[in-house]
Amino acid sequence: MKKYLYTPGPTQVPLEVAIEGLYPIMHHRSSGFSKIFDEVCADLKDIFKTKADVLCFSSTGTGVMESVVVNLLAKNEEVLIVRGGKFGNRWVELCETFDANVTVIDIEWGKSINPDQIEKILNKKSNIKHVFLTHCETSTGVLTDIKRISEITRNYNSFIIVDAITTIGAQAFYMDEWKIDVAIAASHKGFMLPPGLACVAISERAKRQIMATNIPRYYFDFRKMLESLKKSTTTYTPAVSLIRSLKKSIEIIKEEGLENTWLRHERLAMATREAVQALGLELFTKENWSNVLTAVKVPETINGIKLIEIMKNKYGVIIAGGQAHLKGKIFRIGHLGFISDFDIIIVISALERALVDLGMNIKIGSGVTRVQEVFTDY
Numbered sequence: 256m257k258k259y260l261y262t263p264g265p266t267q268v269p270l271e272v273a274i275e276g277l278y279p280i281m282h283h284r285s286s287g288f289s290k291i292f293d294e295v296c297a298d299l300k301d302i303f304k305t306k307a308d309v310l311c312f313s314s315t316g317t318g319v320m321e322s323v324v325v326n327l328l329a330k331n332e333e334v335l336i337v338r339g340g341k342f343g344n345r346w347v348e349l350c351e352t353f354d355a356n357v358t359v360i361d362i363e364w365g366k367s368i369n370p371d372q373i374e375k376i377l378n379k380k381s382n383i384k385h386v387f388l389t390h391c392e393t394s395t396g397v398l399t400d401i402k403r404i405s406e407i408t409r410n411y412n413s414f415i416i417v418d419a420i421t422t423i424g425a426q427a428f429y430m431d432e433w434k435i436d437v438a439i440a441a442s443h444k445g446f447m448l449p450p451g452l453a454c455v456a457i458s459e460r461a462k463r464q465i466m467a468t469n470i471p472r473y474y475f476d477f478r479k480m481l482e483s484l485k486k487s488t489t490t491y492t493p494a495v496s497l498i499r500s501l502k503k504s505i506e507i508i509k510e511e512g513l514e515n516t517w518l519r520h521e522r523l524a525m526a527t528r529e530a531v532q533a534l535g536l537e538l539f540t541k542e543n544w545s546n547v548l549t550a551v552k553v554p555e556t557i558n559g560i561k562l563i564e565i566m567k568n569k570y571g572v573i574i575a576g577g578q579a580h581l582k583g584k585i586f587r588i589g590h591l592g593f594i595s596d597f598d599i600i601i602v603i604s605a606l607e608r609a610l611v612d613l614g615m616n617i618k619i620g621s622g623v624t625r626v627q628e629v630f631t632d633y
């Protein structure tokens with residue numbers, strides 16, 4: 256059966272990107288590889304919209320999150336974390352693991368934080384040194400107003416660290432303009448690559464703190480990585496094939512134009528939201544939705560786990576379910592990376608068929624019609 260992947264990571268990989276990974280392995284201490292690595296690291300700056308150094312190494316997203324905590328936090332520092340879903344919670348678990356003094360702002364899943372809440376806490380606890388955020392909380396589809404929060408945190412001199420794993424390369428992100436200290440990305444999201452590569456951009460101010468901290472680190476030592484980067488190389492054996500593939504995927508993004516890539520995601524998100532509502536379904540995220548996925552409430556009359564199973568097993572269309580307490584309650588359609596207008600027609604038509612299979616009284620084609628209307632109009 257032909258398979259179609261619509262998850263907010265991993266994402267579909269264009270054939271040209273996959274093929275790059277099949278070339279004979281280059282030795283990583285060769286001038287040929289150094290040239291590719293240099294180009295990739297320079298292009299990554301453009302994608303993060305930064306002049307800061309961007310490190311690129313083998314890991315998934317969680318590994319790069321851990322590496323940031325290990326490198327940036329000194330012992331027993333005060334951190335503030337916004338938790339509105341599974342990935343905000345990951346920052347909490349990580350910071351607790353490495354003995355930070357954690358203050359959590361809990362947001363109802365599906366809602367976004369009001370930046371004033373952060374200001375209130377920073378006012379009360381002036382010793383908070385780091386603020387950890389999730390740009391797009393992938394478990395709910397909510398987008399956080401990083402720009403506004405950063406305007407607040409800079410008055411308190413705290414570092415601002417952003418998990419932008421699902422948004423980099425897909426949705427507006429301005430590392431320097433927004434004065435972000437640390438921003439992270441991963442290969443299997445907007446970069447349209449297989450899982451296995453992580454990127455982290457580090458401001459000069461964050462670099463100074465990283466050099467000064469006293470927490471043990473070895474493989475994920477940014478101090479060593481930054482030294483190697485100056486010599487156009489990596490500390491240990493890099494994922495040479497993935498880095499070749501990344502070069503190709505950046506080429507694809509540049510060919511479209513980064514801002515156009517953002518606009519495409521906006522259109523895809525709009526069409527998806529409109530289509531599910533045309534089918535009588537309710538959006539889970541009511542405001543401040545991201546453009547990289549759409550979270551939808553499962554109607555009470557049907558089984559949400561079954562819906563996803565039918566889409567996958569009968570139609571070959573893979574979407575994501577809800578996580579933690581939202582399991583069975585929502586489904587999430589990823590429209591992230593290598594996705595075009597017509598891919599949205601596929602996922603919505605499979606959704607229509609699965610809803611009918613489950614006995615829901617919908618008009619088949621009404622979602623797809625709405626998709627076509629949106630794409631014709633915008």
Ligand SMILES: *Cc1c(COP(=O)(O)O)cnc(C)c1O
Binds near residue numbers: 318342421
């Ligand atoms: C995918 C994702 C991660 C990383 O998860 P891994 O499975 O380790 O790659 C982290 N944060 C967000 C917001 C994500 O979407």
